Amino acid sequence: MDKTLSKLSLAAFGLVFVSTTLCAQTNTLPASGNLGIGTSPTTSKITIGAGESNKSIEIKGGNYFGSNETYRFPALSFFSTLDAVKSSTASAEIVFTDRPGTFTWAPNVRASDIHFYTAHQYISHFGTYPDLTMVIKSTQDGGYVGIGTSEPSDRLSVNGKIRAREIKVDNLNWPDYVFEKTYDLQPLTEVELFIKEKKHLPGVPSAREVQEEGVSLGEMNAILLRKIEELTLHIIALKKENERVQEENRQQELAIKQILEK
Incomplete structure (x- = not known):
């Protein structure tokens, strides 16, 4: 009986020792060879095959269990490229969200876009829909960057x-x-007539133009400087005219004085 207990104790100790040793080890890969996850390895050191919904890598933020459905909340996802054609069904390649939320993709998304989302509000049954905080468009769409807008029209568009x-x-x-x-x-006479008719300076965008199209910061600074320079030339011309009139008045006063002294 004692020998049997001793063997059982020794076996249990060995099992605990082996389990502890295995759990304490760090997973390592050999120095040579390539690794394939979900697919056969290629010439790359690590090859990851696309899984559900073409997702290659996903760091989940948790799940929400509804009455009939389970909503998945990705915190960080890497998506495989679907195609190079713009389509509403194409998914962003990299998605960042600041907290769990169920969302739909913005329209006209390319697979090479990068979208940053933040959860906005909870809607019953449909989950949480986010606000798009930042988007980096593909090179096919100009490589534009949008902050607060999903459709940047310039290299950097900020809403x-x-x-x-x-x-x-x-x-x-x-x-x-x-x-x-x-x-x-x-x-100045032409400038005055233009102002009376158009209600703004010539060569300067009107209030309606600025409201509808905006203004370029560099272009507007150049326009304002041009008007300052034109104004400076007008002031110089008026100063010269004023000095000429003053000199004429002085000559007339001198002539009148000489006549009175005779």
């Missing part, structure tokens, strides 16, 4: 305020040409 310590804008058409002798300075 909101921008705060920066400094902004540098390149402008190749700086209006120093105003001071050239060949520059056609519009007379």
Whole structure:
């Protein structure tokens, strides 16, 4: 009986020792050879096959169990490329969400886009729908970056305020040409008539144009500088005219004084 207990104790100890040793080990791969996960390895060191919904890698944020469905909440997902044609069914290649949420893809998404989402509100049965906080479009769509908008129309489109310590804008058409002798300075009388009719300065976008199309920061600075330079030339001309009139008045006063002294 004692021998039997001893053998059982020794076997149990050995099992605990082996289990502890195996659990304490770190998984390692050989220095040579390639690894395939869900697919046969290729020439790459690690090859991961696409799984459900073409997902290659997914870090889940948790699940929500509804009455009839289970909603999956990815926190970070990498999606395999579906195709190179823009389609509403194509999925973003990389998706970031700040907290769990069930969502649908934005329209006209390419598989090479990068979308950043934040959960917005909970809707019964349909789960949580997010706001798109940032998108990096594919090179096929210009490589545009949008913040607060899913359809950026420029290299950087921001739907909101921008705060920066400094902004540098390149402008190749700086209006120093105003001071050239060949520059056609519009007379003030014509400027006055234009203002009465159009309600804005000539060469300056109207309020409606700015509201509908916006303005380019570099272009607008150049326009304002041109108007300042034109105004400076008008002031210089008025100063010269004023000095000429003053000199004429002085000469007339001197002539009148000489006549009275006779």
